[in-house]
Structure formats: structure tokens, C-alpha cells
Amino acid sequence: MIKKTVGLWGLLLIFYHAAFSQVDTTFIYRTGMPYGTLDIRIAKSATRYYYLEEGKTFSFRESSPGVKTNTYRDMTSWDSSPYGQGNLREKNGSASNFIMNYRLLLPVNYNASIDDGYPLIVMMHGLGERANCWDNSCYWDTRSWRPGTNTPPAPTSSGHQLLNNDHNLLHGGAIHLAMRNAAGSKLPNDPTLPDRSFPGFVLFPQDLNGWDGGQAQDVIRIVRLLIKKYNIDPNRIYIHGLSNGGAAVFDVIKRAPWLFSAAAGMSAVSESSILSTGLAPKISTIGLWFFQGGRDTAPTPGKTRGYVKRFREAGLTVRYNEYPNLGHGTWNTAYNEPDFFLWLRSHNKSKVHVFADNPTLCQTTGQGVKMDLAEGFLAYQWERNGAIISGATSASYTATTTGVYRARFSRLSRTPSEAQWNQWSDPITVVSSSPAQAEIEQTGSVVLKDLNNYNYAHLFSAAEADHYYWYKNGTLVNLSGDQDDTTRYVRLSSTNASGAYTLVTAGFNNCPSPPSAAKNVFFNNEAPINITAPTTFTSGTVTNSSAVINWTDASSNEGGFEIWRRKKTGTTTYTKWVMATLTNANVKTFNDTGLEPSSTYQYKIRAVSSTGRSNYTPLSSSQFLTVVTGADTQLPTVPQNLTAASTAIKEITLSWQGSTDNTGIREYVITYGATTVNTGSPATSFKLKDLPLNTNFTFTVKAKDLGDNLSGASNSASGNTFVTGLYYEHSTGAWNDIDAVNWNVAEFTGQVPNFTLAPRTQEDYFNFEFDGYLYISAGGSYQFQTTSDDGSKLTVDTTLVVDNDGLHASRTITGPVITLGSGPHTINCKYIEDTGGATLTVRYKGPDTGNSWVVIPNSALRSSNTGSASMRMASAEEPEITRPEMPPLKATIFPNPSTPGENITVKLDAPAGDPVHVSLVDMMGKPFYENIFEGATLAEGAALVPRERLSRGIYVIVVRQGDQVIRERILVKD
Known part of the structure; x- marks a missing residue:
């Protein structure tokens, strides 16, 4: 009887699969796909099918001998219990095999009978949050171990982390719970939903040893089974993931593009070969969003930009965020995007995708507008201006006439009744226009x-x-x-x-x-000399920053005039020639602006056309029109609102409102005491480093213009190098030891009163470096110890005093006795966290503590007994965090590669505001060029004329505007 029941249930599943699949069955099972076999069936035969075991986590953990815990192993620092637990299983005859654990969050006050249903987010975790192995780092045995065979037998201790089904919630679990809670009892279609909320289900599956194609298909099975059990809207299913999980996102959507409406990859290590296998058009109906760290090395920004460009070339709609100061850990910043959850919610499978998101008929070629719904549904219908389009019954339609188009599909029947159609898409208005002529x-x-x-x-x-x-x-x-x-x-x-x-x-x-x-x-002087050269080449009005150049137009067939200029830099030395302008035909005068005061310039002119050229005027190679600009007697305006802030040990950053001048600002001059510092650029902030410790300063700043005139002094600003508390730098990533970290790069910075991990941006996989001073009142013998999980190293006065490095549980290491004199001593602590607990405590003992071990108090972390605190301190509970800045500057350098002796052009998409400082240096820092431009000048492109001929090698062009800096490498080769 039991066998009959099981067989009947299996047959019912087969019938359900065949009759009520969301798509044609060939989109569920098919051999010969570019990636192998597609198999996302939930029933394979009457006796072999998949099902969800809810409320249980599969593991080998036992609460007592022979008694399974049947629950997840807590590995998060927050209460993850609102996420239910479950596992995917495969029934195969009499066997019931474990496939995959998962966690599922339900909507607040879930209602199984609401219309349309709830949306669902699927989150694909990274390698570190696996169930067993991350590369060769395994909770148990090796990557070859499998739960089904359990050889060698897995540990049964209740606290073992194998198949934990909780660490998968590490990144994103808390924020998704917060967004679910922010939605409250509001239904998915409520227009008053907060932007940062999610009124639906959230699924966190967990892989075993990193995502692969088989596990990607198991995730799809879980989603399909959840849709059958719960009131989930099949039009609003979203997926996103990070790192290895980001690649898994693409592995999933290429196997079921009909299932998902939007997908986001955060630091995705690959796009799962979608591009190389020609599958990009198949996922065109899925909105894509990529997130990339500018300092990431796997993937590099260039790799992800390449993916984005190729997806767009395939007609897909792709959004892209690149965070210049972040490394691999982009997900926390991505989740903090104001519209991250709103963007997901805005996508619906009923939406028609328009190729390249451009519903415009092309008048230059007559090509139509290609529009798509996802392939695989059972029936399609297209409409133009309210009328059904006869014969338009496939997933794609190319509009060749203007009008308002809509489309819909059916998941229920190949000949659907009105009630069996999915909702109509939003309308697409197709227009016709011709692109502007290229110039x-x-x-x-x-x-x-x-x-x-x-x-x-x-x-x-x-x-x-x-x-x-x-x-x-x-x-x-x-x-x-x-x-x-x-x-x-x-x-x-x-x-x-x-x-x-x-x-x-x-x-x-x-x-x-x-x-x-x-x-x-024309190359190689091949242009014929068939134009009469201009005559009477003279200068008109000359000021301290401009010169009017005049000539007589002696020809009737020129296309325009080239005006060439170079500046005298020494007794017999000059810059390279620069073409100051190319005029239109019949022009007889040019006002050359942006010159430097009290400078000598030489000019030549020639006429050019599309068919030839004239000789230069003056003709002789040793003759020129010479112009000497006047002296600049007008002072720049006084800089305003000078402020001073301590930004690191012995470092003060000054900022001010920029000056204006009739010729332009060359640089600023900072004065404090008897010291003056030339900033070397027109930027309106400057960091003073290696200042004397425990010193008060009063700063003023003056502007220097291109005529070397100094403005009056700004207001005074006070600063000091008395240090109280600690400066910290914090980054995300995974390391086995402290020495493997690149401590020259930091994603986040700030100030704290003591050693604390409170400013961390995630619970696992991060580092901290703390810098400050320990003030010793009574000199003598001292010892230090750190208690940390994971590794830590403590240095005092550049001497390593505690080595507690490595990956380990909370452990205390005590260093040797050292002698410290009274006064301030630099103290530095480096820390790394992998998984599990995250703790750091620093203690010392000596004369200042009565020779008893004490946690170093806030009052001891200072550089002096007297003087002002240099930092506005934040509490350990409310750390001050400086988030990465995202410079808006974008520079284009060409040609790159360049050749020796060739001018290099910088073109800048620059915001209005401060002047732009451009310099060219070699890899050793030797300067070859430096100049200051207005943003409008660089927007048109400006040629860099190096002071000397560049030899073969790599150089760096530095573009600076205010606090924003771009550094671009350029290769010079033969």
C-alpha cells in the first residue's frame, strides 16, 4: 500500500511537471547545450523526484549519541532565527538523498491568498560561506568528501561547522532581514512601500565546495519547488551574488533565463562563459547590475568593464557601479545604494526588453526595433496601437513601423483563454529618427x-x-x-x-x-604646397596673459590657418611647438589666451586645406614672430575659510576656498611659524606630513598666480599634532597571515578611542591596522599581550612585542619584557579576521599599572600629558568612518602607447570648479611636464609638451583637481 501511494505521488508529480510547467519542457531538460546538459527537472520519473524538507538542516551533528540536531550551526553574530531552514532532497526509489541546505525568510504576515503573490530574492553566497571546502580549506576532510557517502565519517559534535547552513547568511543576511522588516505588513504592490524595503521571500542556498553547474541547477529546483508551495509571483524573481556567488548568478540565469527578472553580480569572478558561448541574447530579458572594486584584482576593473561592454553590445540593459577605493568587498556598499532593492522590485518578467534599450527605428539602414520576451513560454501575443498583430506569436518581434506596442505570454496553455494569459507588458513607444552626423x-x-x-x-x-x-x-x-x-x-x-x-x-x-x-x-610632407602663404604676420594687443595675432590672408583657396606657438624656457631652450588653433578660412586675427606673464613666445603660421598647404610664415626656420607678455601686477584674491584637521599621526590636512586671478593660480603657499611650503598645484587642500609631534601650529595660506604674485594671507587656522586615541585603516578580504596583507591600501579609515573592531563593515574576512601613541608615565620594564581571534601583531617603537598571527580561535599571547622610558611611544596593531569569532584586546603591565595586567585604557593612548587632543573622538559603539570617495574625474590619454618625441594629449571630463593640475613623471618620480588648466581647456583636449624627449618606458600622468586625483600610466615605445 505504501509503495502504491509513493508511486501515485510520483505519477502526480510527473503529471504536474508536464501539464503545469511554466515553460516548454525543452527549457527544463535538454542535452547538447553549450555548457552540457540542462536539467532543472523536479521529477525525473514516477519514483525519482525532488522535494523540500522544511524546518530541518541536514548535517551529521548530534545533540546526544544517535540524536540528530536537525538544525543549523550558528555562525553569524546576529540572530538569524527569522530565517527558516530546509534542505532539498531527491527521492529515488526507497532512498531519500540530501542535495542542498538552504535558509528561507518569509514576508511579514505572509498571506497565501493575496493576488499576484510575493516577490522572491535568491542570494548566492561567496566561497568563504560554503558548507565544507573553500579551495583546500575544509571543515572536514577534503573536497572529495560527499554527504551521501560520508567517507570518512563526518564528526557528530553539535558544534561542528560542516554543513552549517548559517554562514551563507554572513554577507547580506542581516540587510535582507532589515529590508523585509522595513516593508512590514505592506503588500508588494503598495505604492507607499519605502524604497529600501523588500516585501517578499529571501532564499539563501548553500553550496558544498563552491558553486558549480550542478549546484546552480539545484538552486533552480529549490526556486521552482518554492513557487509551487508558496504564493510567489513568478514574474518577480530576482537573483544576486558576490564573488564566486556572483559567477554563480550567471551560471543560474543562463540555465533558466525565463525564471528571473533581474540579476546583480557583486565582484563576480566571471560571467560563466555566457559571452563566449553566445548565450548573451538568451538572457536579454533579465536586467543586469554589475558592482566592481577599483582595487580588486580578481576580477580586475578592466575585466568587468569588458563584460559590461560586451553585454551591452549584445543589446542587453546593464547598469554598472565601480567603486575606486574598494577592493573585492563591494557588497556592503552595493547594498547601501539607495535604490538597490527598489531596482530589483522595479523588474517584472512581463516587461518587454528592447534591444539596446532604444525603441527607435533606424532611418539610415531601415532596420527595425527588436523586442523580446523570455523564450520558452507556451504562447505569445503582440499588440500595436491596441490591435493584435496577426502572426506575431513568438518570443521576439521586430517593429518596422512606429506605434505603441505591448506583448504578453502564457505559462498555462498553448492556446490560452483570456484568463490564462500573463499580464500585458508596459507599453513601448517606437519612434523613428536618424542619428546625428558624425563629426x-x-x-x-x-x-x-x-x-x-x-x-x-x-x-x-x-x-x-x-x-x-x-x-x-x-x-x-x-x-x-x-x-x-x-x-x-x-x-x-x-x-x-x-x-x-x-x-x-x-x-x-x-x-x-x-x-x-x-x-x-597628409604624411611625410606629401601635401603639395599649393596655397600662398599669409603675409604681414604681426602681433596686436599684448597683455600679461594674452596676445592678439594678426596676418594678411594672401590666398583664396585655404581651408584655415594653423597658428603655432612655443615658449622660451631658458637662454636658448624652448618648449615643443604646440598648434594653438586651427582657424576657419578667411580669418585674419586670433586672440591667444592663457599665456603666462613676463614670458617670451614664438609664433609661426601657415595656411592649410584639404588638398595642400602653404609654407610657414616666417619662411626661415630661424625666424619667428616674437611676443613678450606683460608683467602681472594684479594680486590674486585672498583664499578664504582655511581649516586644519589632523588626519594621521604627525599629519595635518589644510583645506580652503580657492582664489581667483586675472592670469590664473599657479599654486598656494602655506606658512606656519618660520616655515613655508609651496603646494605645487592650484588644488585647494594639502597634507602636511612628518610634522613635529606634540606641537601647536597656526597656519595661513596665500595664492600665487602665474605672474608669481602673492595674495594676502588667509584667515588663521589652528592645528596640532597631539594624538589622543587611535587612527585606523580597515579593508575587506581573506588572508591566512598578517604579512600577506597589502597594508598600503585601505578601503575605510577613521578614528577610535581604543583598539576596537566596532567599525568593521562585515562580520568575517577583514583586517584592521591601528596607529597611535602609548604614553608611559613611569619608565621601566613592560610586557604586552594580545587576545585575538584571528591573528594580531603588536609593535611598540617599531619593535614587534607580540606575535599572535595566524588563523585561530581566541588566543592570548604574551610578549617578552621590554624597557620603555617615560614619554610617548608609537604603538601599532595589525589584525586579521577570517571566520568565526572576531575579538581583539590589547593589555600591558608595568610600573604604570602596578605591575598588573590591564587592558590599555583610553587615557594611556595619547602622545603627551599636556596639549590639545588632535582628534574629535568617536565612541567605540559609534565609530567615525570615512567612506571611500568616488572621484567624478575621468581622463582620456592619447596616444597610448606613444612614441619618443611625440606630444601626448589629455582630455578630461572635468566638473566645473577648481583649475586642473596636470603633471607627467617617470616611474622614479622625475618630472617631465607640469601645467595648470581650466576645466574647459582640458574638456577640449590639451597637448602635453615634455621638457625633454621621452625615452622608452612607462610614465605616469597625474591629473589633480581639488582633492581628486587621477593617475594614468602611459607607455612610450618605438
């Missing part, structure tokens, strides 16, 4: 060689686009590498040959612009 601009001359004997032409698109196609005489240019359709800026050499160059731009929808007007480029 080519140039940097420097295209009639080569030029006055510097350079033989390179630099062209760029006037407008930014997604694709750039460069042509010469109508044929696509074969640029080096993969630049044909990726680069806005091109450097052409004589190997490309003279010719008429044109540009076609396109968006990710591949609608090409009309070709640009041709830009004729």
Missing part, C-alpha cells in the same frame, strides 16, 4: 610633418558614442588591436597612408550615423 575633430595638425617633425595625426569623434568606425577613402581602417569599433581617439601614422578619413558612429543598437565630412590627412 571628426583633430588635435594638432593633419598636414604632416609638423614643426616638431612629428608624423602622427590625432583624430577623435566630437561626440561620445558606443561604436566608432573609421574609414580611409571609404575602406574601414585597420587600426592596431581591436580598435576598429571601440575607440573614440585614433592615432594615425604614415603606415596608414595619406587619404580622406571619415567616421561613422553608432549606439549599441547598431544604427549607424551618416558618415562625417572627410578629414584629409
Whole structure:
């Protein structure tokens, strides 16, 4: 009788699977997929099927001999009990096999009968939160151990961490619980839901040894079974994950693209070969969001940017966040994005995806607008302007006429009744337009060689686009590498040959612009001299920062005039020639601005056209129009609102409101006592380092303009180097020992009164470094000890006094006796946390403690008995955290690679505000160029003229505006 019951249940499951699958069964089981076999069936035969065992965690833990605990092993520092527990099992004949543990959070006041149902988030954890092995770090045995065979037998102690089913909640578990609670009893469609809330289910499955394809399919099975049991809206299922779990996100969605509406990968180590296997179009109906750390090495920013670009090229809608100061641990910052949960909630499987998110008919090619619903559903219907489109019954439709379109699908029938259709999509309004004509601009001359004997032409698109196609005489240019359709800026050499160059731009929808007007480029002095050179080349009004240049237009066939300028830097030395402007035809005057006062400049001019050139005027190579700018007698305005703040040991950061001047600000001069410091740039903040300890300072700042005039002094600002408490640096990551950490990089910084882990941004996998002073009142013999879980090292006066390194439970290590004199002593503590408990306590004993062990008190962490505290201290419970800044500056450097003797151009998308300081140094810090620009100048692109010829090697261009700095490497090679 039991066998009959089981058999009947299995048959019912088979019937349910076949008759009520959400999609065509070939989207549930199919061999020969690019990744192997797709198998996300929940029933394989009458006697073999999957089911959920709720309320239990599978493990080998026992509360007493032979009695299973059937519950998770607590590994979180917060109460995770609101998450229910369960495990996926496979019934195979008489056997019931464990497959995967999971945790499930239900909505507040879950109601099984509400219309539409609740959304569901699936969270894919990282390698560290596994059930057994992270690489070769295992809770039990090796990666080859399997729960089904249990060889060798797993430990049965109640506290063993194997198959813990709780560590998977480490990253994200608490924030998802908070977002569920923030939704309260409000239903998913309530318009008053807070943006940062989630009124639905949250699933945290747990892998065994890292995610693989089989386990990805098991996650899909859990989701499918949850949909059958609970009132879950199949239109609103979302998935996201971090690190190895980020890669697993893509492994999951490529196997069931019909199931998910949105997916987010945080520091995803790969995209699961979706791109290389051509599966990107299959996931086009899923909204994607990538998060990347600028300091991450696995994946690197370049790798993730490449994924994003290729997904967009495939027509997908991708959002991308890159956090410059973060390493691998992007997830906490991602969760703190104001619309992270709102973005997920905004996606619905009923939504039509428009290729490249651009519903515009292309007038240049006549191509239509491709629109998609997910493949695999049982029936589809498309509508235009309220009328059903005859014959449009597939998942995709290409609109070739304008109008308002909608679509819907059915999960229930191939010939659905009205009640069996899914909801209509939101309307898509298709319009028709032609892209703007592409426009080519140039940097420097295209009639080569030029006055510097350079033989390179630099062209760029006037407008930014997604694709750039460069042509010469109508044929696509074969640029080096993969630049044909990726680069806005091109450097052409004589190997490309003279010719008429044109540009076609396109968006990710591949609608090409009309070709640009041709830009004729000549190399190797091949341009014929067929234009009469301008005459009467003279200067007009000259000021301390500008010069009016005049000439007589002696030709009737020029396209414009090139004005060339260089500056005298010594008795017989000059900068490289720079083309100051290319005028239009028939122009006879040019006002050259941005010159430096009391400086000598030399000019030449020639006429150019698309068919040739004139000689230079003056013709002789030793003759020039010489202009000497006037002296600058106007002082800059006085800097305002100077402030001083201690930002590290012996370091004070000054900030002020910038000055203005008729010629421009070269730098600022800081004065304190008898000391003056030149900042070397127009930036309005400066860090003074290695200042004397325990000293009060009064600072003022003056502005120096390009004429070396000094402004009046700013207001006074007081600061000091008395240290109270500790400065800390904190980063996320996993390490086995302290010496493996790169302590030169910090994701977060701040100040605390004592050694504390309270500012941590996550519960496991992080480090801290604390710096400060220990004040000894009575000199003598002292000892130190740290109690830590995991590793710690304590240094006093550069001497390692406690080595408590490594991964271990809470452990106390006592260092040797050392002699300390009275007064301040530097103290430094480094700490790493892997998993489990996170503790750090620092003690000492000696004359100041009555030779008894005491925790170092706040009052001892100071640099002096007298003087002002240099820090506004935060409590250990409320640490002051400086979050990573996200500089808005974006610079483009070209050509890169460059060649010796060639000018380098910097183009900057710069915000309005302070001037921009640009410098060029080699890898040893030797300066080769330095100048100050207004943002508008760099927005057009400015040529850097090195002080001397660059040799082969790697150089660094530093772009600084205010507190924001960009450093870009540039390669110079033959």
C-alpha cells in the first residue's frame, strides 16, 4: 500500500511537471547545450523526484549519541532565527538523498491568498560561506568528501561547522532581514512601500565546495519547488551574488533565463562563459547590475568593464557601479545604494526588453526595433496601437513601423483563454529618427610633418558614442588591436597612408550615423604646397596673459590657418611647438589666451586645406614672430575659510576656498611659524606630513598666480599634532597571515578611542591596522599581550612585542619584557579576521599599572600629558568612518602607447570648479611636464609638451583637481 501511494505521488508529480510547467519542457531538460546538459527537472520519473524538507538542516551533528540536531550551526553574530531552514532532497526509489541546505525568510504576515503573490530574492553566497571546502580549506576532510557517502565519517559534535547552513547568511543576511522588516505588513504592490524595503521571500542556498553547474541547477529546483508551495509571483524573481556567488548568478540565469527578472553580480569572478558561448541574447530579458572594486584584482576593473561592454553590445540593459577605493568587498556598499532593492522590485518578467534599450527605428539602414520576451513560454501575443498583430506569436518581434506596442505570454496553455494569459507588458513607444552626423575633430595638425617633425595625426569623434568606425577613402581602417569599433581617439601614422578619413558612429543598437565630412590627412610632407602663404604676420594687443595675432590672408583657396606657438624656457631652450588653433578660412586675427606673464613666445603660421598647404610664415626656420607678455601686477584674491584637521599621526590636512586671478593660480603657499611650503598645484587642500609631534601650529595660506604674485594671507587656522586615541585603516578580504596583507591600501579609515573592531563593515574576512601613541608615565620594564581571534601583531617603537598571527580561535599571547622610558611611544596593531569569532584586546603591565595586567585604557593612548587632543573622538559603539570617495574625474590619454618625441594629449571630463593640475613623471618620480588648466581647456583636449624627449618606458600622468586625483600610466615605445 505504501509503495502504491509513493508511486501515485510520483505519477502526480510527473503529471504536474508536464501539464503545469511554466515553460516548454525543452527549457527544463535538454542535452547538447553549450555548457552540457540542462536539467532543472523536479521529477525525473514516477519514483525519482525532488522535494523540500522544511524546518530541518541536514548535517551529521548530534545533540546526544544517535540524536540528530536537525538544525543549523550558528555562525553569524546576529540572530538569524527569522530565517527558516530546509534542505532539498531527491527521492529515488526507497532512498531519500540530501542535495542542498538552504535558509528561507518569509514576508511579514505572509498571506497565501493575496493576488499576484510575493516577490522572491535568491542570494548566492561567496566561497568563504560554503558548507565544507573553500579551495583546500575544509571543515572536514577534503573536497572529495560527499554527504551521501560520508567517507570518512563526518564528526557528530553539535558544534561542528560542516554543513552549517548559517554562514551563507554572513554577507547580506542581516540587510535582507532589515529590508523585509522595513516593508512590514505592506503588500508588494503598495505604492507607499519605502524604497529600501523588500516585501517578499529571501532564499539563501548553500553550496558544498563552491558553486558549480550542478549546484546552480539545484538552486533552480529549490526556486521552482518554492513557487509551487508558496504564493510567489513568478514574474518577480530576482537573483544576486558576490564573488564566486556572483559567477554563480550567471551560471543560474543562463540555465533558466525565463525564471528571473533581474540579476546583480557583486565582484563576480566571471560571467560563466555566457559571452563566449553566445548565450548573451538568451538572457536579454533579465536586467543586469554589475558592482566592481577599483582595487580588486580578481576580477580586475578592466575585466568587468569588458563584460559590461560586451553585454551591452549584445543589446542587453546593464547598469554598472565601480567603486575606486574598494577592493573585492563591494557588497556592503552595493547594498547601501539607495535604490538597490527598489531596482530589483522595479523588474517584472512581463516587461518587454528592447534591444539596446532604444525603441527607435533606424532611418539610415531601415532596420527595425527588436523586442523580446523570455523564450520558452507556451504562447505569445503582440499588440500595436491596441490591435493584435496577426502572426506575431513568438518570443521576439521586430517593429518596422512606429506605434505603441505591448506583448504578453502564457505559462498555462498553448492556446490560452483570456484568463490564462500573463499580464500585458508596459507599453513601448517606437519612434523613428536618424542619428546625428558624425563629426571628426583633430588635435594638432593633419598636414604632416609638423614643426616638431612629428608624423602622427590625432583624430577623435566630437561626440561620445558606443561604436566608432573609421574609414580611409571609404575602406574601414585597420587600426592596431581591436580598435576598429571601440575607440573614440585614433592615432594615425604614415603606415596608414595619406587619404580622406571619415567616421561613422553608432549606439549599441547598431544604427549607424551618416558618415562625417572627410578629414584629409597628409604624411611625410606629401601635401603639395599649393596655397600662398599669409603675409604681414604681426602681433596686436599684448597683455600679461594674452596676445592678439594678426596676418594678411594672401590666398583664396585655404581651408584655415594653423597658428603655432612655443615658449622660451631658458637662454636658448624652448618648449615643443604646440598648434594653438586651427582657424576657419578667411580669418585674419586670433586672440591667444592663457599665456603666462613676463614670458617670451614664438609664433609661426601657415595656411592649410584639404588638398595642400602653404609654407610657414616666417619662411626661415630661424625666424619667428616674437611676443613678450606683460608683467602681472594684479594680486590674486585672498583664499578664504582655511581649516586644519589632523588626519594621521604627525599629519595635518589644510583645506580652503580657492582664489581667483586675472592670469590664473599657479599654486598656494602655506606658512606656519618660520616655515613655508609651496603646494605645487592650484588644488585647494594639502597634507602636511612628518610634522613635529606634540606641537601647536597656526597656519595661513596665500595664492600665487602665474605672474608669481602673492595674495594676502588667509584667515588663521589652528592645528596640532597631539594624538589622543587611535587612527585606523580597515579593508575587506581573506588572508591566512598578517604579512600577506597589502597594508598600503585601505578601503575605510577613521578614528577610535581604543583598539576596537566596532567599525568593521562585515562580520568575517577583514583586517584592521591601528596607529597611535602609548604614553608611559613611569619608565621601566613592560610586557604586552594580545587576545585575538584571528591573528594580531603588536609593535611598540617599531619593535614587534607580540606575535599572535595566524588563523585561530581566541588566543592570548604574551610578549617578552621590554624597557620603555617615560614619554610617548608609537604603538601599532595589525589584525586579521577570517571566520568565526572576531575579538581583539590589547593589555600591558608595568610600573604604570602596578605591575598588573590591564587592558590599555583610553587615557594611556595619547602622545603627551599636556596639549590639545588632535582628534574629535568617536565612541567605540559609534565609530567615525570615512567612506571611500568616488572621484567624478575621468581622463582620456592619447596616444597610448606613444612614441619618443611625440606630444601626448589629455582630455578630461572635468566638473566645473577648481583649475586642473596636470603633471607627467617617470616611474622614479622625475618630472617631465607640469601645467595648470581650466576645466574647459582640458574638456577640449590639451597637448602635453615634455621638457625633454621621452625615452622608452612607462610614465605616469597625474591629473589633480581639488582633492581628486587621477593617475594614468602611459607607455612610450618605438
